[in-house]
Amino acid sequence: MQLYETITGIRQALDSQRKTGHSIGLVPTMGALHAGHLTLVDASKAQNDLTVCSIFVNPTQFNNPDDLARYPHTLEADCKLLEEAGCDLVFAPSVDEIYPTNPFLKLNFGELETVLEGAFRPGHFNGVGIVVSKLFNIIQPNRAYFGQKDLQQVAVVKRLIRDLGFQLELIRMPIVREDDGLAMSSRNRNLSPAERQEAPVLFQALTQAQDVLRNDGTLETAKTAVEHYLQNHPTFRLEYFEIANADTLQPVEQLQAPGATALCIAAHLGKTRLIDNLIV
Numbered sequence: 001m002q003l004y005e006t007i008t009g010i011r012q013a014l015d016s017q018r019k020t021g022h023s024i025g026l027v028p029t030m031g032a033l034h035a036g037h038l039t040l041v042d043a044s045k046a047q048n049d050l051t052v053c054s055i056f057v058n059p060t061q062f063n064n065p066d067d068l069a070r071y072p073h074t075l076e077a078d079c080k081l082l083e084e085a086g087c088d089l090v091f092a093p094s095v096d097e098i099y100p101t102n103p104f105l106k107l108n109f110g111e112l113e114t115v116l117e118g119a120f121r122p123g124h125f126n127g128v129g130i131v132v133s134k135l136f137n138i139i140q141p142n143r144a145y146f147g148q149k150d151l152q153q154v155a156v157v158k159r160l161i162r163d164l165g166f167q168l169e170l171i172r173m174p175i176v177r178e179d180d181g182l183a184m185s186s187r188n189r190n191l192s193p194a195e196r197q198e199a200p201v202l203f204q205a206l207t208q209a210q211d212v213l214r215n216d217g218t219l220e221t222a223k224t225a226v227e228h229y230l231q232n233h234p235t236f237r238l239e240y241f242e243i244a245n246a247d248t249l250q251p252v253e254q255l256q257a258p259g260a261t262a263l264c265i266a267a268h269l270g271k272t273r274l275i276d277n278l279i280v
Contacts, residue, residue: 001083003090007138010091014052014139022049026141026168028132031055031092032072032186033081036176040145041085043173052139053082055092060103061127067273072189091139103130109156115249116264117152117275120239125156132157136166143169147176149183151262151277152249175277177203183276190272199274201233202267205241206278209263213255213280219243222263230267239266239273246279255280 004010014024025044029037037053044051055078062068075092082090107129112118118125136144146154154172161170176184181203182196191199208229209222217225226241244251246262255261263278 001079001087001090003079003092005091005093006097007093010052010089010138013089014050017050018140023142024048024139025051026135026139026144027051027053027087028135028144028146029053029055029078030057030071030186031078032074032189033078034176034184034186034188036147036149036184038081038085039176040147040173041082041087043171044143044145045086047143047171048141050088051086052089052091052141053087054135054139055090056098056131056135058098058127058131059095060099060130061124063121063123066271070190070271072186091135098131098134105130107160109159112152112156112159112249115152115244115251116240116242117266120266125153128153128156129160132160133164136161136168141168143171145171145173147173148279149175149185149276151246151264155247155249181207183274185274187272187274192270195235195270195272198233198235199269201230201236202265202269202274202276205229206263206265206276209241209243210278210280219252219254226265235269237268239268241265 025048027040027044041051041053055075057071059068079090107126109125113125146157158170180200182200205226208225212222212225223241230236230238242251242264244262244264246260252261259279261280263280266275
């Protein structure tokens with residue numbers, strides 16, 4: 001496995017491979033890797049000749065400076081995991097390498113900016129869009145792999161690819177969970193031992209809503225079930241629970257066809273903000 005820290009270096013390495021007709025898969029990450037990330041690497045390895053994993057904690061997508069400061073940086077451990085997983089190249093640039101000057105470009109993703117993460121994290125998707133566009137331009141992958149846990153981010157990247165005409169395929173991979181149901185996330189490392197014990201409650205709340213809907217309950221009944229469940233776990237502070245179209249993330253008034261409705265939740269557990277979703 002080769003590690004590159006400069007745009008020039010990674011471009012030169014990939015250009016030589018691309019000339020021989022090799023396909024390239026990109027797994028964009030912010031590091032602090034876990035088994036969920038490695039499923040993306042495995043998928044890329046199965047579908048491409050070369051797999052590139054980028055590791056870059058992108059400051060422009062953090063609207064909370066404390067969240068940025070607390071985000072774990074584990075490059076050495078990450079590279080060890082990626083090498084064991086068979087990743088071919090790692091791109092781990094500095095902030096100055098990606099942003100030699102502060103970006104002034106503003107991207108607007110329309111209605112995606114007004115719901116869920118867009119509503120609670122203003123400017124977040126602008127930062128995501130800019131850094132993903134940069135990575136697509138630098139790596140020029142044939143396919144890019146994103147996890148379902150950040151479902152709204154997948155919708156944003158899908159729109160970015162469509163509107164800017166990137167010639168690549170977006171692959172959405174399922175959420176990978178711990179044995180107790182907690183969605184794997186780099187931010188889980190910030191949980192105290194007591195908070196980690198409590199953290200699966202978030203997924204349990206989603207399954208409560210899913211059970212209500214499967215038993216022909218209304219959307220309002222499902223929302224009430226989630227609110228009541230979390231009221232019994234006051235360590236959580238609910239930010240939102242919404243039932244939305246799984247592709248557009250817009251609120252729905254009734255349950256849609258199987259696989260077309262997403263139950264989306266965000267809550268604070270101590271100082272850590274957790275998100276999760278279920279597609280029903």
